[in-house]
Amino acid sequence: MQFHRILAVTLVSSLMGPLFSSFAWAVPVSSLPTSSMVPGGVAVVATGTDAIAAEYDDDRVMLAEYEGEQYAIVGIPLSARPGSHQLTLTSSGGATETLSFTVTDKQYVEQRLTITNERQVNPNNDDMVRINRESAEMNAAFSSWDESLEPVMQMRVPTEGPRSSSFGLRRFFNDQPRAPHSGMDIAAPEGTPIYAPAPGIIRATGNYFFNGNTIIIDHGHGLITLYCHMNTIDVEVGARVETGEQIGKVGQTGRVTGPHLHWSINLNNVRVDPALFITEDTLTEETVAEDTAAEQPTSDN
Ligand SMILES: [Zn+2]
Structure with a gap:
């Protein structure tokens, strides 16, 4: 009995281990905001990787794990100019990668x-x-x-x-x-x-x-x-x-x-x-x- 229980625990941890470690720095979430890439909006960007940190405009950005995918959830300031904006992702090995998203114009009344x-x-x-x-x-x-x-x-x-x-x-x-x-x-x-x-x-x-x-x-x-x-x-x-x-x-x-x-x-x-x-x-x-x-x-x- 004792042996079986130890085996079961080992099996579970070896199955769960890689799953958790691949998103060690992304918070698991059950919902995402609506993505709207305009000044004052939110860019929900799939990172396509398992980054451990993200930065935009020198501020730390939320990394979320939603339905098995990692997303950067980026707040875009009202003062942002339309065009290409860059997000910096850091991998677990320390390498950095740039991810771009496009902000379109929005006229507020x-x-x-x-x-x-x-x-x-x-x-x-x-x-x-x-x-x-x-x-x-x-x-x-x-x-x-x-x-x-x-x-x-x-x-x-x-x-x-x-x-x-x-x-x-x-x-x-x-x-x-x-x-x-x-x-x-x-x-x-x-x-x-x-x-x-x-x-x-x-x-x-x-x-x-x-x-x-x-x-x-x-x-x-x-x-x-x-x-x-x-x-x-x-x-x-x-x-x-x-x-x-x-x-x-x-x-x-x-x-x-x-x-x-x-x-x-x-x-x-x-x-x-x-x-x-x-x-x-x-x-x-x-x-x-x-x-x-x-x-x-x-x-x-
Ligand atoms: Zn008010």
Whole structure:
């Protein structure tokens, strides 16, 4: 009996060994985001090999194993130029290889908003000290790389409601150009619950100048989500959350024109379109007319 059990264990480990070692550095995943090779999109690129590391724009990139194939999951910045982009793969022997993918152009529409609090458009010196400190704090959370988590890349919508501002809008606040919209806005009444759209660890919480009450969730391997303008924050830093667990409530804290959730997704420290991570898009898109934009819930993230 003893002999048989040892033999069985040996057989299993010799069968499983090569299978695991060939993807030792790729995280096994059960879903992938939608590939969209445009500025602000995600490039899902089959590596055709068993690379142990991938880099794009000097940032580490997620390597995922999906249905027996290895893929690089690359966040493309909104500032990316159309054309050929390069990904550097490193093999277990240390050799590097370049893999190219083509980014096509995407024109995002303009959005003009009126903010009544002038300091939220042109912050004073004290505000700038605070803004710089807070952005350093958030950037540290965005550059987290946690390998203990298996990223879920088809997510649930974090709160129910119409989408009031899409990702990528070219923004003007009180007629002054500002950074493009780096997330998805979902309009909902103040107090509406917000749920974790995928499992993760709470990496940061805070009350920030522009973002108001904010949560950052780390989903592993450079996939990190952001929730802003909340009424209440119902979780603490370091807590593990599961899909569907309440993390807070919709509010109108920070720079807003009404209650809504601003939801951002970061991949290799790049803000990408959250719509690419939603399985069933239950959100309804509302057209934001330029002259009534001030009445629409929004934010500047
Ligand atoms: Zn927003």
